Amino acid sequence: xxxxxxxxxxxxxxxxxxxxxxxxxxxxxxxxxxxxxxxxxxxxxxxxxxxxxxxxxxxxxxxxxxxxxxxxxxxxxxxxxxxxxxxxxxxxxxxxxxxxxxxxxxxxxxxxxxxxxxxxxxxxxxxxxxxxxxxxxxxxxxxxxxxxxxxxxxxxxxxxxxxxxxxxxxxxxxxxxxxxxxxxxxxxxxxxxxxxxxxxxxxxxxxxxxxxxxxxxxxxxxxxxxxxxxxxxxxxxxxxxxxxxxxxxxxxxxxxxxxxxxxxxxxxxxxxxxxxxxxxxxxxxxxxxxxxxxxxxxxxxxxxxxxxxxxxxxxxxxxxxxxxxxxxxxxxxxxxxxxxxxxxxxxxxxxxxxxxxxxxxxxxxxxxxxxxxxxxxxxxxxxxxxxxxxxxxxxxxxxxxxxxxxxxxxxxxxxxxxxxxxxxxxxxxxxxxxxxxxxxxxxxxxxxxxxxxxxxxxxxxxxxxxxx
Numbered sequence: 001x002x003x004x005x006x007x008x009x010x011x012x013x014x015x016x017x018x019x020x021x022x023x024x025x026x027x028x029x030x031x032x033x034x035x036x037x038x039x040x041x042x043x044x045x046x047x048x049x050x051x052x053x054x055x056x057x058x059x060x061x062x063x064x065x066x067x068x069x070x071x072x073x074x075x076x077x078x079x080x081x082x083x084x085x086x087x088x089x090x091x092x093x094x095x096x097x098x099x100x101x102x103x104x105x106x107x108x109x110x111x112x113x114x115x116x117x118x119x120x121x122x123x124x125x126x127x128x129x130x131x132x133x134x135x136x137x138x139x140x141x142x143x144x145x146x147x148x149x150x151x152x153x154x155x156x157x158x159x160x161x162x163x164x165x166x167x168x169x170x171x172x173x174x175x176x177x178x179x180x181x182x183x184x185x186x187x188x189x190x191x192x193x194x195x196x197x198x199x200x201x202x203x204x205x206x207x208x209x210x211x212x213x214x215x216x217x218x219x220x221x222x223x224x225x226x227x228x229x230x231x232x233x234x235x236x237x238x239x240x241x242x243x244x245x246x247x248x249x250x251x252x253x254x255x256x257x258x259x260x261x262x263x264x265x266x267x268x269x270x271x272x273x274x275x276x277x278x279x280x281x282x283x284x285x286x287x288x289x290x291x292x293x294x295x296x297x298x299x300x301x302x303x304x305x306x307x308x309x310x311x312x313x314x315x316x317x318x319x320x321x322x323x324x325x326x327x328x329x330x331x332x333x334x335x336x337x338x339x340x341x342x343x344x345x346x347x348x349x350x351x352x353x354x355x356x357x358x359x360x361x362x363x364x365x366x367x368x369x370x371x372x373x374x375x376x377x378x379x380x381x382x383x384x385x386x387x388x389x390x391x392x393x394x395x396x397x398x399x400x401x402x403x404x405x406x407x408x409x410x411x412x413x414x415x416x417x418x419x420x421x422x423x424x425x426x427x428x429x430x431x432x433x434x435x436x437x438x439x440x441x442x443x444x445x446x447x448x449x450x451x452x453x454x455x456x457x458x459x460x461x462x463x464x465x466x467x468x
């Protein structure tokens with residue numbers, strides 16, 4: 001892992017906070033004091049403090065400085081799961097309206113839609129690039145493209161993957177109509193109706209919906225708040241059940257924002273080898289790390305083709321860019337057949353637009369600015385919830401992506417909570433939409449992928465103060 005200059009002072013501060021030497025409310029050295037002591041630039045010290053804020057250790061008080069706001073590790077115990085390996089039919093109510101924007105006439109503060117808001121979308125960049133593509137390609141954009149996708153685009157995707165140690169071969173790569181189509185193809189390529197698949201618990205609604213449509217059975221594997229996907233639980237489930245595939249998001253899991261370590265990624269791939277289980281890896285948030293380097297993927301540790309990795313540009317560019325990809329590994333032949341049956345080509349203008357952005361430096365510049373804004377939003381949202389929601393409200397601080405997972409105290413009537421939120425014009429994603437088991441009734445997800453207007457800030461404050 002790349003070392004950063006700011007670690008010269010952040011490592012000491014972090015250690016002192018975690019060991020209790022620095023107590024909550026303790027004022028930390030100023031930027032100028034650290035500049036003189038460590039002979040670092042002001043921007044390096046500011047980046048260091050931003051890192052500590054994203055870790056939930058430090059808060060910034062305007063015109064005053066930086067203070068300790070650390071919550072003890074026992075805080076995470078509230079978010080531990082008590083699941084046991086149980087095979088379930090993929091049946092639940094249709095919750096689509098709870099996870100998408102209703103675009104109603106009345107103004108709502110929507111924190112329930114996992115997509116970048118209009119104010120964070122690089123509108124000028126995308127539209128300008130599209131216009132350039134239309135001028136350069138002309139009528140060529142009106143013809144069918146290769147069914148597996150543009151060769152040049154696929155080469156760019158492969159090059160970017162190689163930068164974080166993910167080896168993708170050109171003959172296993174499909175360009176798809178978004179991430180959800182890629183997931184559908186991956187599942188249909190590895191499983192038949194009635195097969196058992198392992199999923200994260202909590203698991204994002206769209207994945208559960210694809211499982212339901214394909215008539216698969218599920219075993220829910222709990223997300224441990226410290227490590228992510230519970231490896232020991234999964235190993236035990238594999239020992240007692242014939243699991244055909246596992247679907248998971250190792251990098252900045254939705255809804256918890258947890259990043260799986262390389263050690264646990266390798267362990268998971270090893271279990272998949274042992275039981276010959278296909279690992280379907282969702283990497284749509286992989287570029288959105290708040291600190292450190294871009295994380296590796298499960299594919300980085302795969303040598304047999306059992307890992308199928310998919311991603312898209314809807315989360316990093318704009319939700320209307322319906323372009324994703326699937327590296328299908330040893331399942332490519334079947335995946336290619338299924339892809340063709342769903343539509344022979346993906347929109348040429350989307351392919352050429354994304355390809356142009358990836359070819360130059362535009363995409364990387366956008367990502368740097370985008371994830372910096374997301375990191376600030378994450379910290380701001382956590383503080384809003386901590387300051388305004390009832391005591392014993394538990395919050396997981398994400399390491400990347402744009403989701404926060406919140407657990408309300410057990411005594412709260414959640415039906416009444418959502419009803420009151422609706423009345424004041426606020427929408428969160430209810431926790432029960434993230435499971436077939438109904439295990440998360442007291443949880444909800446907050447999406448922070450938009451700029452915070454006064455209305456949004458006031459909405460979160462009012463929602464929390466309903467029961468404070």
